[in-house]
């Protein structure tokens with residue numbers, strides 16, 4: 001198992017934990033529901049990175065083939081789960097800002113805006129990569145994804 005599977009599981013469990021220990025649980029407010037749904041969609045796509053790392057690092061041909069087939073099955077959804085994640089997060093931000101206002105001194109709002117902006121970059125670089133692939137776009141898509149992962153973790157923990 002690649003270490004990224006554990007990192008991803010950690011983000012998933014931390015997000016679920018935050019939501020379940022939040023104010024008023026089991027009643028979940030709409031902005032929180034949108035936030036956690038966004039995490040599900042983003043992690044579905046980001047797990048590709050764990051799968052690709054496993055393929056690269058494995059010396060066992062059977063494992064390489066198994067993961068490559070798995071990745072191929074998920075690929076037709078990739079661009080749509082990614083784009084949907086962005087739309088969900090835009091609604092998350094819309095509900096949050098409508099409710100609390102733009103308080104840039106609030107770490108939750110700042111980290112959210114940062115994570116949301118990088119998510120937009122991930123989706124834009126993804127579409128650019130799909131329309132006309134290049135090495136630079138591949139690296140941009142990957143690095144932005146990596147940055148986003150840690151920003152989301154920060155956003156959820158804060």
Ligand code: HEM
Pocket residue numbers: 015018019022032035036038039042089092093094096097100108109110111112113114115116117119152155156157
């Ligand atoms: C990739 C983008 C984002 C993801 C995955 C995300 C995810 C989440 C999740 C799962 C929660 C609920 C857990 C918790 O309370 O810690 C949450 C809460 C929150 N998010 Fe986001 N978010 C994102 C972007 C944003 C943006 C752009 C904003 C700014 C407008 C924002 C502002 C907030 C605030 C203020 C809360 C706390 C709400 C409360 O306690 O009632 N988030 N977010």
Ligand code: HEM
Pocket residue numbers: 041042045046047048049050052075078079080081082083085122123124125126127129130138141142145
């Ligand atoms: C939450 C949003 C997204 C995340 C986290 C994400 C993440 C990833 C990751 C980790 C990879 C594998 C990177 C590599 O080693 O080459 C990848 C590949 C790719 N992504 Fe995304 N992506 C997202 C959204 C999108 C969107 C919206 C598109 C739009 C078309 C897209 C297009 C692509 C393409 C074309 C590839 C290469 C596919 C392949 O080599 O099989 N991505 N993405």
